[in-house]
Amino acid sequence: MTHFRVFAASARAPRLRSGLVLAGGAVALLALVGCSTDSEPSASETPSASSSAAATDAPGESAAPTATPSPTPTPAGTAVALSCDQVLTAEDVYAFNPNFGTAPAFEPTGDAATAVEYNGVACGYMNQTSNAVIEIGIAAPNEVLRNQQYDAAIAQSTPVPTYGDAPSLYGFFTSINGVGEAQIFTDTYWVTLTSVEFFEPGDAQGLLAAVVSHLP
Numbered sequence: 001m002t003h004f005r006v007f008a009a010s011a012r013a014p015r016l017r018s019g020l021v022l023a024g025g026a027v028a029l030l031a032l033v034g035c036s037t038d039s040e041p042s043a044s045e046t047p048s049a050s051s052s053a054a055a056t057d058a059p060g061e062s063a064a065p066t067a068t069p070s071p072t073p074t075p076a077g078t079a080v081a082l083s084c085d086q087v088l089t090a091e092d093v094y095a096f097n098p099n100f101g102t103a104p105a106f107e108p109t110g111d112a113a114t115a116v117e118y119n120g121v122a123c124g125y126m127n128q129t130s131n132a133v134i135e136i137g138i139a140a141p142n143e144v145l146r147n148q149q150y151d152a153a154i155a156q157s158t159p160v161p162t163y164g165d166a167p168s169l170y171g172f173f174t175s176i177n178g179v180g181e182a183q184i185f186t187d188t189y190w191v192t193l194t195s196v197e198f199f200e201p202g203d204a205q206g207l208l209a210a211v212v213s214h215l216p
Helices: 012-038 049-057 091-098 111-118 144-158 201-213
Strands: 100-104 121-127 133-141 169-176 179-186 190-195
Touching: 012 133, 091 100, 091 201, 111 121, 111 133, 111 179, 111 190, 121 179, 133 201, 144 169, 144 190, 169 201, 179 201, 190 201
Parallel strands: none
Antiparallel strands: 100 121, 121 133, 133 190, 169 179, 179 190
16 A cells, blocks of 8 residues: 655745745845935936037126226316417516516426426526526316316415405415425416525515416
8 A cells, every 4th residue: 555645835935935925025126225325316317418418508797887986087177378478578577577588498496497397488587697586387286187287376375465356366475495486377377487596485586476467
C-alpha cells in the first residue's frame, strides 16, 4: 500500500512572501526618495532660461532725468574801444600838470593790469621831472567782475561822493604805502587811477572827471 505524506503548508512561506513584499516596498520607497532629492527641479519650480532672460531684460522704473547744472558764472570783460590818446587828450594831461607826458615803455600793474586782463585798456603818464607815473585802467566788466571789484573797493577804500552822483556813478579813494588810488564804477565801466601823486581824493578828481567824459 502506497503511503502519501501530506505536508502541511510551511508557515515560513507566507512570512517569506510578506518579507519580500516589504522589502520590495522599501526599495520602491527608497527609489522615490532618491528621485525627490537627486532629480532636477520640476519645470514649475525652476524658471526657464527664456523667462529668466525676460525678467532680466524687463525694464525697471524709468529713472528721473538728471538736471544739467548751470555753468558757474566767471569774471569777464568786454573789449574797451578806446586808445590812450582818447582816454586822456594832450589838453587833459596839460591841464592837470604841464610836466606830465606819455610814459615810455609803460607796463601796467595792480588794477590797471587787471583791466587789461579782462579786455580793458591801461595807459601811463609820467612826470618828466620826478618820473612818477600815473596809471589809468578802464574795464567793461560783467556782473561777476564788477561785483568782485566793487566789494573790494568797499572793503579797502573810502567812498567819495564828489566823484559823481550815485547810482549812475560810485567813487572811492584809498592810499596804501604812499600810493593813492581813485576808482569809479558806472553802469558799464570800472575806472582806476593810481599814483604816488595822489595824496587825497581831490588830487585825482580833475583827471578822473576828464576820463569819465571820454567814456563811450
